Amino acid sequence: MIDAPGLRWLPNGQSVLSGPLLGLTEGLDHRFLSLAARWDAADHRFPTFLAATVLERIDWFRSFPQLATFPVSLDPDEANLTSFTAGQPVDGEGRVRPTSFAPIHDVLTPAACYHLYDHHQGRAFDRPRYFTTRNTCFRREDHYVPLERQWSFAMREIVCMGTAGETRAFIDQATADVDRLVAAIGLPVRWAHASDPFFRPSENPQYLMQQVDPTKEELLFDDRLAIASTNLHHDHFGRAFDIRRDGEPVRTACIAFGIERWVAAFLHHYGTEGPWPAL
Amino acid sequence: MADRVALSTDDDLDPAPAARPSAADPATGTVPDPDVTEPDVREALRSWIAERNPELPPGEPADDTRLIELRYLTSLQVADLLLFVEELRQEPIDPASLRPGVFRSIDAIHAAFFS
Numbered sequence: 552m553i554d555a556p557g558l559r560w561l562p563n564g565q566s567v568l569s570g571p572l573l574g575l576t577e578g579l580d581h582r583f584l585s586l587a588a589r590w591d592a593a594d595h596r597f598p599t600f601l602a603a604t605v606l607e608r609i610d611w612f613r614s615f616p617q618l619a620t621f622p623v624s625l626d627p628d629e630a631n632l633t634s635f636t637a638g639q640p641v642d643g644e645g646r647v648r649p650t651s652f653a654p655i656h657d658v659l660t661p662a663a664c665y666h667l668y669d670h671h672q673g674r675a676f677d678r679p680r681y682f683t684t685r686n687t688c689f690r691r692e693d694h695y696v697p698l699e700r701q702w703s704f705a706m707r708e709i710v711c712m713g714t715a716g717e718t719r720a721f722i723d724q725a726t727a728d729v730d731r732l733v734a735a736i737g738l739p740v741r742w743a744h745a746s747d748p749f750f751r752p753s754e755n756p757q758y759l760m761q762q763v764d765p766t767k768e769e770l771l772f773d774d775r776l777a778i779a780s781t782n783l784h785h786d787h788f789g790r791a792f793d794i795r796r797d798g799e800p801v802r803t804a805c806i807a808f809g810i811e812r813w814v815a816a817f818l819h820h821y822g823t824e825g826p827w828p829a830l
Numbered sequence: 831m832a833d834r835v836a837l838s839t840d841d842d843l844d845p846a847p848a849a850r851p852s853a854a855d856p857a858t859g860t861v862p863d864p865d866v867t868e869p870d871v872r873e874a875l876r877s878w879i880a881e882r883n884p885e886l887p888p889g890e891p892a893d894d895t896r897l898i899e900l901r902y903l904t905s906l907q908v909a910d911l912l913l914f915v916e917e918l919r920q921e922p923i924d925p926a927s928l929r930p931g932v933f934r935s936i937d938a939i940h941a942a943f944f945s
Contacts, residue, residue, distance in 0.1 A: 715899060715900075744930070753925065753926075756905045756906055756908055756909045757905045759905070759908050759909055759912070759925060759928070760898075760904075760905035760908050762925070762928045762929075762930070763898075763908065763928050763929070763930060763931070763932050763933045764898045764930065764931075764933070764934075765930045785898070785899075785901060786901055787905075
């Protein structure tokens, strides 16, 4: 397990960053934002909650139920709250002892870009559009590793909405720009085909499609840790959210950066106390 | 379950749209048909795609039309196409063995499963 000044690991799969490590985190995100500037991508800051209906549109819950984390609250009925407070709200093993929950309508953001498709729902574009957003993302996993696999982590994404040719050109340009970035700082990485972590993949047609039409490439640090990915979605989100380009469902593509994973790569490759390459 | 599309010439493919029919599966009673020619296969694939894309002009998609890139084949249809290809060639296909590009076009499907 990595140990670095300014890193505090919490047993619930999350980390606290401070000092130079926090500076590195922000420096990396600043660098990713400078990549987004090539396309004049407008930055967006969305909340961490996402309406469950948004993900239901793309059948996300059936594809990735194992990753979902929900914000829950107690049923506001006074009798319920009275019952909750009368008991022991948290038991000796740290488990909340709820009485009754209010209905759950939201999910904690599992990937930053979903907000953008919902945000632009029903729009019609007549030229390629580029957006960027950073969010805290949540993915329930069966185990966690500091900075590398966390329940919550920061993700920066740059999204293109356009024609098939424009989204392909975006992926090619983004890949080239990232290649230049990692070459300049000397990080040992390579791109590799990848698929999303579908629940019961053999039963999911989207997994089958990713096999025959690879649309996801991951940038692997040290042949093992995906620190970025490019994703070509075809018209998947354009259809689901009725976003159109010249009358047709818009094509979308994105590049995503897992910021804590970049920090992990820096710590493993350049040492935990720096100096780290200038960004 | 795969929808069936008749070959353009006489054929004796098992008409029962059984899941994953196999030449080795006695339940389906299917046997390879040596009379199914390459043009038959291409025309059957073309018809299968065209049925699901009624906006396509007659004769389309061409053998080299990029089926996935142009969205004539979506993720919801790819599993059905796999079943249809299994029926056409009268042999099962292990989904884990599928390689990138095998459903890119009719040419690619033919090269991957019928050559």
